[in-house]
Amino acid sequence: MAQANWAGNVRFGAQRVETPSSVDEVRAVLASAGRVRALGSGHSFNLIADTDDTLLSTARLTAAPRIDPGARTVTVGAGMRYGELAPALEAEGWALANLASLPHISIAGAIATGTHGSGDTVGTLSSAVAALELVTPTGDVVTLRRGDRDFDGAVVSLGALGIVTEVTLDIEPTFAIRQRVYERLPLEVALAEFDVLMASAYSVSLFHRWDDPDVIDQVWTKARGDEAPRLPGDIAEATEQVHMLAGVTPEATTPQLGERGAWLDRLAHFKLSHTPSNGAELQSELLVPRTHAVGAIEAVRALADEVAPLVQVMEIRSMRADDLWLSPASGHDAIGLHFTWHQRQAEVETVVAKLEKALEPWGARPHWGKLTRLDADMLRSVWPRLGDFAELARRFDPEGKLRNPFLDRVLAAAG
Template identity: 50%
Template structure:
């Protein structure tokens, strides 16, 4: 059917000729086999045209639900459209957990993995680093399964939706665990510069929030996988006296429990609760990953331009991501620090600020988040990913007719 569809932020209106919501994998295979151009829309939390197409736009939301825990192998197989918040309680009841979660439990498993989306923690890889196997529909409509024993599997996981339509994903699990979360306020910038690694390694997951308006970190979100109490002072930052939201003026009830109240991993690792929509979508987002060894220098470069970016900014976040071997992961072969920016929904001002940020981070081979707003050109992307050309060849081999290509993919991975 033809329908007007937008992403969550409403800054992208998809140009698809037809929109499909198949109710079975058989129906999905027919749609793919009969189309000349296909892209998949997940939960719509990307802020650029990565999912756009002039052909057939497909949602997997109506496929049968699947959450299959294998206790023997410590894995779970889920339907691609499953949102993390729909999965985590079942895992916890079975005695298992995912090693990491993003800020939002509302995003789909397949979409998050395909774009290299992540959580935080010096020892925690991105969400896709847990992928053990995938089932997907090829350009010919065939259903295939690949796993870690498949050649080039590391190039297939963070695939930007360009290799096929993922229908199932198998994820590695860890034993369930308890987390306590605290928020600190007013971390001096000087303290962060001097002891950055210490701050970011002080808990299982740490996030720094700043509006880049002065030389301090407004909030430090500390998530500890231990029952030990937190100190009242963290290098000059003090414990908040009540729950906080990272964006000034927003209600804290939308956020996961703080004040050190113990809870299961899935109710603390995300910043936001599944039963609340964290905002109306009136925002744009960008994010850039640099080598953790360059974290302080990159922070200082951004601090030097804060007056140029802060008027367009709602809030910024700084997180760490452990290195992995996934070709298009922003943390490929380097422990990373991610600088995240939530902009006001003025596209012109946000894009101007994005260009300023990219210029400041250019000495650090910054890799932009695939699903967010960026203006980095094809050459900048190519040089920052050592396996870029390998992925181009893989794309051409698995989809020689370019059925899963769109303008975004063609721009950054032109046909070989």
């Protein structure tokens, strides 16, 4: 059993790892341990999942998908990975609205941290949650449905409320995607035409490597229609399959070149069968209100000299607003400014801190699963429902069984 996260930059302090496969077994783990943290697929880059006591791996909480065609939902074990759920949906003619860049992550782990893909009209993966079943630290099994009093606080939960055992997700009829990549868009054009650019396909990602600060290296578009997107500026479509990282062969990336194919083979950037991204990396991400996108990108540009030596690539994505208290898109449409860094943690942490400060005036929210300072003032100012969340966490977990230092800092920021 892995005692480190996927990136290898975090070693968990757990004394034991349990792998329950049923609600009763989850209850037994909770009853027998002093402190517990759930561990999904371990793809977070910080200490959010850490504990000094018991790690509860969700690897066997993988109940087979149950599709409800009338409600247009699927209910599935919380530890299942998107890449395992997707073929089961496709086989029955159904689809998810979106995926993150990788299908390797567990469903409950992704939604607990507000994980997202890109798309002006598409919400975060958390916003696709219609219901949750969780076992609270006191052993109660609670089901929360969209519209229930506690639901909006319980989806992006940071693992603070209980062990999620099943998740119900919205689904829609299967659809096809054509993925095309365009190369070398002047940054000035991207900023001047930002809304046109991000709306040019169902899902759009801008990749910027910062070796030429004035050029966006790649624009990835995932279109639901057959027509090629109309992009601003004079930009050429790549004529062969590419990777967004310099010098990495493109085998791991999902098919491009405009070839039509099912949603599950195109919405993520990376194939389940391959290592996503680089493998040797760290990540951080700041998410700003859509209306502040250009100002925030300019603020990053002002730090180009410090970002460029450490960054492998920056990715800019969009997402639709939702009502989930700790979602990156809570209350407004959002733009994610993501950084894949070289594994030089101390230097990266320094530049992450500078980016967080520089983007504070733009209302930047840190991604819960990536490197962040967890600065109390910043957290308090950008999450208006943080106090309500702290109260909810105390009500579900009065003895603090699910607490760890990461969570302590988040809840302390609520005041």
